Amino acid sequence: MSSNSIRILAGNSHPALAKLIAKRLGTDLANVTVSKYSNQETAVTIGESVRDEDVYIIQSGCGEINDHLMELLIMINACKTASARRITAVLPCFPYARQDKKDKSRAPISAKLVANMLTVAGADHVITMDLHASQIQGFFDRPVDNLYGEPSVLRYIRENIPDWKNAIIVSPDAGGAKRATSIADHLDLDFALIHKERKKANEVSRMVLVGDVKDKVAILVDDMADTCGTLGLAAKTLMDNGASAVYAIVIHGVLSGKALDVINNSVLTRVVVTNTIPHAEKKKICPKLDTIDVSAVLAEAIRRTHNGESVSYLFGHATI
């Protein structure tokens, strides 16, 4: 009886992470071909039976984000029509997560649109990590497991940042204060806050530091780093205020545009990102980048989901 075992499918967004996850689960990636027709339409072939199987499709929101989203939707739909018992979309980095509210007039809530598209395509369950706002869980009427990178970040700080006991956790904007305080609490450290007055997206005008970072190792914590303009300026602000060194730890390292130049030219000692988004190439250009591997968390969440065990254990504990 091979019925209802785990099948791990991977799209083209992040094959390395998918391989790591499959390896940790002790299986191979299922045989799937995802290619494109010459007119740029995505073509998916599921190379083995998924009938009555528990299917997990790993696809991160990064790079060619629309192509990858479309791949995911088509794969979900292909499995649905191929009679999979249950289809779980595993999105280490949820695409369009920043468009989660009408922050100005007539702004679209694209995260909700993506949620609806996943549901319509046939996803029964969604596993994701550090949603930009956890309210996105409410955009689905399917179960959503929002995993946290925090335990892994805590472990990284304890193990890899020398003199972390003399550190201070800094949030680069007011919206992230909660995330920063949570980490500060767990490590029993102080925290500070940088308030930025933002005039346009991806453009920062003035920064105000609230809190005392003098002679301390400042650790900037955020959920997402895109162009790194904020991080660079924040690091400069911290150094100007007497910090002895500045680290940045970010869950989703999008690192698009001039991000690598900004990091290389900044006063940041190190920028740590998780591997929810591939950055192997970027590491070659930017020696300051470091990685936290979260494949264990995702693999364990998949295993627990498959076996019907509680996932909430993972919210507070890092897996090995």
Next chain:
Amino acid sequence: MRNAKLFAGTSHLALAQRVATHLGVELAPVSLRRYTNRETTADLGCSVRDKDVYILQSGSMTTNDHLMEALIMVSAAKLASARKITVVMPYFPYSKQSKKKKRRGAISGKLVAGMLGVAGADHVITMDLHASQMSGFFTVPVDNLFSEPTLARWLAEHVVKEAGADHVAVVAKNAGGAKRVTALADRLGAGFALIHTDNAPSTRPFSRTPSTVALHTLPQTPRGPGMFATAVSAAMAPGSPLRASIERAESDEGSDGALDVRTIVDAGGRGKKKGKAKKAAKAKGADVDAAAAPRRAAFYVSPLTAAQEQPPTPEALELGDAGTPGVEISEVLNQSDDDDDDALDASRLLEMVNTPADEAGPSDLVHNAEALAQAAAGILEQRTHRALSLGRRPAAVPVDTPPSSDVPPMQRITSGTHLQSDPPVRPPVAVTSWHKKRTARITLVGDVSDKVVLLLDDMIDHPSSFLTAAEHLMVHCGARAVCIVAAHGLFSGSSLGEIEICPYVQSVIVTNSFPIPDELTTASSKLIQIDIAPVLAEAIRRNHNGESISYLFDRNPY
């Protein structure tokens, strides 16, 4: 408004009346009744065929009934061939349940959004959603209005003008509110700061102001005679606010529920009278207030006390029935601005109920009750001497002397605290609470010394976290005064009473988005309600005329 009808549910008639006045329309007739089995029924009293229907219903202390009422009205309008149905919910019920807390939480906000859509709402207008992401829960368009321009204007005209922008700081009492705080601070040109309470589970932040200490020791006494019994009977005496509110609740249930427009008008008028009455009381001075003190003390008795008093008097039974379930739920829910503490709060509640009686013996009881009365009287007296004192440090606020020093828990909290010159970041201060096991580390990030602090959040219900923050700001950080500012003021149970006797809070400024019984607003001298009816009316008008609503997001409509 041509071809439009504005209906009001029973949750907040006063606000509905004001909105109607601003729009220059009459509230459309509707009969809302309860069957004897408590089912709600709605009967629209005029034709809505091919009309734009607006249904105003806020959240309230009987949320579920009023939600059901709104749903039934929407459904009734839908079946009556209304062209478009817009639900106006100034306070969106269940908006705090907008995400899964760490494990197995329901996203009830999403459920309510779905229910409105299923009932037939085509559009929703609401205000200051707890999380703006909630507008993604709906399948219909949502206009999330902001009270910030209205509040900011009032604050600019009253607080900032008197104290000067350099001497005003907007403060968040937890990290989650930091964004809201920086927005208001930018708008007012004021500084901002953040209070960080160490949330490690072993050191759950739990500190109470002295007044609250006294309150919470009260219920644990085994049917003590004397002060407590009189307090309860005083609370239930005919004409007392608590009694009145219960009677009102009962009559609401008993009556056939048809809207009586006269009472609506009355409600509007009472607001003005209240203001006069307050002025009169202040003019008469300390005597009047001292006389009022016992009544107030009675009013602060938590309904929980009555439920535990054995054997119950008929009044107590009544009180217990009306109050206890609500209090329990609010105790569990309302602490959770920090969002992840619900379970802990529940355990706190249990602990509170289970604390052995010997911790607060009868003698303690007398002490505490006396202290309560004394504290109330003292503060009231002091307040009469205090002019509009936003401009300078109110001499009345006892910073280094506790309101009454003979009560041990108060000493525990205030001992070893002194005013000193202030570095920008203070070391965390351990506050020992009434419960010996619990200590909390509170840190202020930022500087508030010699500033008027606006302690801002999107809603205030049970004020204990605000009071703890206010105490810290006044006692340890040298704040000049603390005003609590929130968009939605819920004030369940004895919340307003606790604020009233807290010496560290000067005033509490909220909008009238959520209905607060007149008895409670009259009894509270610190409560200031800002009218947001103009914003709602303008949003309805613009919506009806197909104009842009975004104008209202950062400006006042009048």
